[in-house]
Amino acid sequence: MSATTTPILETTGVWTLPYRGTVAMACLIIAESSIFTIFVVAYLFYIGKSLSGPTPREVLETPIFYTICLLSSSLTIHLAGKLLERGKRIAFLSLWLLTIVLGGLFMYGTGQEWHRLIYEHGLTISTNLFGTTYYSLVGLHAFHVTVGLVMLCIVLIFGLAGRVGAEQSRRVDVLSMYWHFVDAVWVVVFTVVYIVGR
Amino acid sequence: MSSDVMAIQSADVAGRSWTGVLHEWVTTVDHKRLGILYILYALIFLVIGGIEAAVIRIQLMRPNNDFVSPQVFNRMFTMHGTTMIFFVTMPVLFGFANYLVPLMIGARDMAFPRLNAFSFWLTALGGFLLYFSFVGGSGLYGAGNAPDVGWWAYAPLASRAFSPGHSSDYWTIALLVSGFGSIGTAINIIATVLCMRCPGMKLSRMPLLAWLNLVMSGMVLIAITPLSAAQIMLLVDRYLGGHFFDTQAGGSAPLWMHFFWIFGHPEVYILVIPAFAFLSEIIPVFSRKPIFGYPVMVAATVAIGLVSTSVWAHHMFTIGMNSYANGFFAITTMAVGIPTGIKIFNWIGTMWGGKIQFKVPMLFCIGFLFQFLIAGLTGIMQAAVPFDWQLTLSYFVVAHFHYVIVGGILFALFGAFYYWYPKMTGRMLSERLGKWHFWLFLIGFHLTFDVMHVPGLLGMPRRIYTYEPRPGWGILNLIVSIGALIQAIAILVFVANLIISYFKGAKAGNDPWDAWTLEWSISSPPPAYNFATVPTVASRRPLWDLKHPEDPDSRYD
Numbered sequence: 001m002s003a004t005t006t007p008i009l010e011t012t013g014v015w016t017l018p019y020r021g022t023v024a025m026a027c028l029i030i031a032e033s034s035i036f037t038i039f040v041v042a043y044l045f046y047i048g049k050s051l052s053g054p055t056p057r058e059v060l061e062t063p064i065f066y067t068i069c070l071l072s073s074s075l076t077i078h079l080a081g082k083l084l085e086r087g088k089r090i091a092f093l094s095l096w097l098l099t100i101v102l103g104g105l106f107m108y109g110t111g112q113e114w115h116r117l118i119y120e121h122g123l124t125i126s127t128n129l130f131g132t133t134y135y136s137l138v139g140l141h142a143f144h145v146t147v148g149l150v151m152l153c154i155v156l157i158f159g160l161a162g163r164v165g166a167e168q169s170r171r172v173d174v175l176s177m178y179w180h181f182v183d184a185v186w187v188v189v190f191t192v193v194y195i196v197g198r
Numbered sequence: 199m200s201s202d203v204m205a206i207q208s209a210d211v212a213g214r215s216w217t218g219v220l221h222e223w224v225t226t227v228d229h230k231r232l233g234i235l236y237i238l239y240a241l242i243f244l245v246i247g248g249i250e251a252a253v254i255r256i257q258l259m260r261p262n263n264d265f266v267s268p269q270v271f272n273r274m275f276t277m278h279g280t281t282m283i284f285f286v287t288m289p290v291l292f293g294f295a296n297y298l299v300p301l302m303i304g305a306r307d308m309a310f311p312r313l314n315a316f317s318f319w320l321t322a323l324g325g326f327l328l329y330f331s332f333v334g335g336s337g338l339y340g341a342g343n344a345p346d347v348g349w350w351a352y353a354p355l356a357s358r359a360f361s362p363g364h365s366s367d368y369w370t371i372a373l374l375v376s377g378f379g380s381i382g383t384a385i386n387i388i389a390t391v392l393c394m395r396c397p398g399m400k401l402s403r404m405p406l407l408a409w410l411n412l413v414m415s416g417m418v419l420i421a422i423t424p425l426s427a428a429q430i431m432l433l434v435d436r437y438l439g440g441h442f443f444d445t446q447a448g449g450s451a452p453l454w455m456h457f458f459w460i461f462g463h464p465e466v467y468i469l470v471i472p473a474f475a476f477l478s479e480i481i482p483v484f485s486r487k488p489i490f491g492y493p494v495m496v497a498a499t500v501a502i503g504l505v506s507t508s509v510w511a512h513h514m515f516t517i518g519m520n521s522y523a524n525g526f527f528a529i530t531t532m533a534v535g536i537p538t539g540i541k542i543f544n545w546i547g548t549m550w551g552g553k554i555q556f557k558v559p560m561l562f563c564i565g566f567l568f569q570f571l572i573a574g575l576t577g578i579m580q581a582a583v584p585f586d587w588q589l590t591l592s593y594f595v596v597a598h599f600h601y602v603i604v605g606g607i608l609f610a611l612f613g614a615f616y617y618w619y620p621k622m623t624g625r626m627l628s629e630r631l632g633k634w635h636f637w638l639f640l641i642g643f644h645l646t647f648d649v650m651h652v653p654g655l656l657g658m659p660r661r662i663y664t665y666e667p668r669p670g671w672g673i674l675n676l677i678v679s680i681g682a683l684i685q686a687i688a689i690l691v692f693v694a695n696l697i698i699s700y701f702k703g704a705k706a707g708n709d710p711w712d713a714w715t716l717e718w719s720i721s722s723p724p725p726a727y728n729f730a731t732v733p734t735v736a737s738r739r740p741l742w743d744l745k746h747p748e749d750p751d752s753r754y755d
Contacts, residue, residue: 015397015398017392017393017394017395018392018393019393020309020310020389020390020392020393020394023309023388023389023392023393024309024310024385024386024388024389027384027385027388027389027415027419028381028385030416030419030420031381031384031385031419031420031422031423032423034419034420034421034423034424034427035423035424035426035427037424038423038424038427038428038457038460039427039431042431042442042453042457045450045453046448046449046450049448050447050448051447051448125434125438125439125440126438126439126440126441128441128447128448129441129447129448129449132434132435132440132441132442132449133442136430136431136434136440136442140430
């Protein structure tokens, strides 16, 4: 059998397939959504089932300002991506930096809230069911924000070194998909923890 | 041209020291080598898991036996289940997917070769961690070493109070780590199938194996992750003093059951869909007919994928759900039978009127058809809630799911080994040894798992380490154990065949089965770069088009 490597040639038109980075990130987002779903279900299931205090109503304060920070960072990263596509690198970098600052502010807010809960109200992950589910869900989200921030910082460092141009635009868009996802998850976590859960 | 490639490769290998070769294999990012690594890794664990099964069967061979202690028995069935699902079946299927999907769609490699290597080594680390528990599991407490909480580790058995030491932690972390590996591979397969197809390879022309692995990977994304989430919760409970599954602080044990089975049942379909994929490639070739009902096969697979995500609580009919929940899960469970039945009819439709060649791969596939049907039927029996109330946690259930996994998935896998081994090694597996393997395994399988239904019906619970002498129990269990011995002999024949044929097997050539998919167009084993020129396809059977230019499939496409 001397079958050759080229089966029948056919004059097809342009053969285009989706970008693998986008597909992979979409898959990762599906997988992550599934993880978050389980944590959200656990949170909802355990609302009001704690046998001892403190309860969410007593100790939680709605973090409106930090939520606005995180949600608006979705807008800045989107605009940054658009600017990069058009080759405006300085404008891209400044909006990128702004995104990091907004994300950092959000993390500061979470840290402050946890500090207050732990030191003022004595609520830790082992205090009661509320503590267990709250720190797990919010912590899982905060972990994802942290990972996102690290990745954003890596892009920033490469950008400052002059290595990020319009030709990297597709890759930057993949990272920005992740960041949008982290923001979208916060909308769910916020609803569950600060609205439904109280 | 292809023989030149072979010559260059063997010349290269001859000049290298074994450390050099080892280094090459450890650092490889080539999808073919990683595929083979997955398969070898799984075969090693198959032997380990098989030894654990043998210990279980020797212990249960006669009433009041004391071959092992109850503690060791618990470890054996826990490790057997965990090993066979996570470190045999998953990796071997990923191995075949890794090896075959890029070749079948005319790609150079997977979409993310380094992620591919990373996923494999995560899985390997998971298996290592699980077995390291035998050494490191007891920790400071002097408690039992290997995990002994069953492969589903129900709460509160897996909590600190009832599972001291570190054995459950090794189990948790092993599954978490290998789960991340599986997610990485799934992402990789989806990206490969969607983004790396050669020109002309539309989704509607893709080999069914690629389609079915695409669906399987999609299921991995949504089904393995709940297990990862539950494992994280278990770690929070065990290490940070959390209360997710701590009933004394208001936590819920059934919640763990739900989370586990939200993973656990789709997992069965994650395992069986690649087995379907093997059948969908092998049966047409040995029936000398194209697959019957290609679009329906794809649709049925997607339907199985969707429906199987909403059947999980049929594992939990006895926990006291209300009748609406029981009814819902009974109906969805029975509904899965419909697309599965469609697939069985399509394979029979493919064989119908074909010139069937009873080579070893085909024998295993025919075995699959009969046995998977019976496994499905006992599954539907147990979907009926009152019947399940009677038989849950009995040996009937054990017989049922081994019928699926051994009689179905393992038979399809053996078929795949005999079918693609020539492509992977360049040598044919011996047909004579293959037939011995098939018939011995078939007899052993039926002795073990047909008979095992009966003690279940008589009321023998699963996971008991011994039993009183009751009418029938002793002799039935003895027959089951003898069947296991025959299966073990068959596996030895198989391993011997793999080793002997690697050195002495007949040369395979590019296309020993006169098949139609792209992997058979290149040399065996394929060169590192797969295709010298990017292939272009115009139909579902590109090699048929090439061999029969007077009547190509593309004319009817």
